[in-house]
Amino acid sequence: MTEKVETVDIKGWAWDIAADIYFPPSFDPSKKYPAVVSAHPTGSCKAQTSGNVYGTALADAGFVVIAFDASFQGESGGEPRSVEDPGFRVGDFSFVIDHLVTLPYVDDENIGVLAVCGGAGYAVQATMIDRRVKALTTIAGSNVGRLMREGFSQYDPMGMLEAVAAQRTAEARGAAEQINDLLPPSVEAAQEAGVTDIDVLEAADYYKTPRGAAPGGKTSFNFARQGALALWDAYDRVETFLTQPLLVVIGDKPGGFASQRLGMELFGRAASKGKELLVVEGASHYDLYDRSEPTGKALERVIPFFGEHLHLNG
Template identity: 55%
Template structure:
């Protein structure tokens, strides 16, 4: 594995990535390459890199896990910005960089997005045609998640008013307001009366040694959240999403809605080759790192990218 940084040429900062190489890697050859996008609030050292990129490399692919701009080891200020438009642009800059590497076959680049990264990946490939195939692992439509979390259109409007007020305050010199995404522990979540499998799963993954990493902070800058509430990852999928599509979800649905989003995007995508895989008995965060569901996901991902790249 090699750690690299490269310039986000439009925004003037660097993107950090880890490149995983297959066994007996030969830089004089060209390889099919798969980019793996991390979940919202995550980083490249967690499931996108140390689990899926590492295993894809073992199967003969060059695999690339990168940190989103404003997050992890990538540049961009202020920190913890979660802006769908900028997240989609990151994928274009990653593709730019990969086309400069002699060992990457520029005509065989694929994309995987995890959780919110799955929604970003689907949205990206509609207009970024250098990605020839796309897969999602428990992928979620971030805009839908935000709106549903508020509960109603009126509540969304109220949240947008709060965001506007916070942005004005910061413009006048107030401190940034950074929102934490999760309880501090599973015990705290239980004490708060939380029973949703996704929130409990996220807390266990991100707040314990199971998945915790220094850069997986699960924090969001409130003043920059407005665009997310008006965003739809699946907009124009019926017209522009034509690449081969593989959607993997667990059968146990949770509050983040990836199960529903998976069914929706497969139904709506224009892609002639598309498949929904439901991994029975497992939930959203089980697919991040647990051996059995990850093995089942890899058993689909490897032939999918072998065939379509």
């Protein structure tokens, strides 16, 4: 098992990005290791799935892994809090890579990215922009911009933008921030409200119970700051610019957060010649966060995929 985790603060936009570095067993600082940047889901934090599940497993396999909190979230800086802005979230990846390339034990020619759920959409854009990324894996990847135009806005993005504008005006005049929790407080509360969607129910089971709850995982949006998502699309121009090797991992159980549909779309559209689609049978979106059998099946392909494209062990 991973023997050491180091917490670091990385210089970002005008604040620090908090990150945990996971080291391989018997780590030797005189050697060079391929590295993987691991990004958390929307409204999550580095302690949830990106770090404690995928970060740990990849480090155990021989990679240096860095799991980070997005700007405005978790232990990272940035005000106001709970902002989910695609420009900042995409840019965070390059700041994290800037830090990696200064570390003498990181092979800067072999850096990959793994990202989960909404983090995967930001990772797609970051991979297209930052050519230091040599391979990308998405786990139950989603496209938060698409979801904002769909269910997150009740299929009324223009109405949502009008409400955001009104809220920003109110806050500029002294009103309190509006922080909206994306999830019901419990599975039972969701069921009592008539929720039947598997993704919403399982999200509550993950984030609102000891199974996955973490202090930095707020599952919240700052409403007045979410307008940019309505115009953003994670898959914009992937047919041209997403050329690095790509592994898309999804479950075969569809849900409201659409990772199955969106993962298939990404796989079909990406320009990557070395692209793979792994469908984990019997797995839902949230099974791929932490359930041992589905994540084990994912890692059976994720680890050799990065091993091949990031030249693990030379």
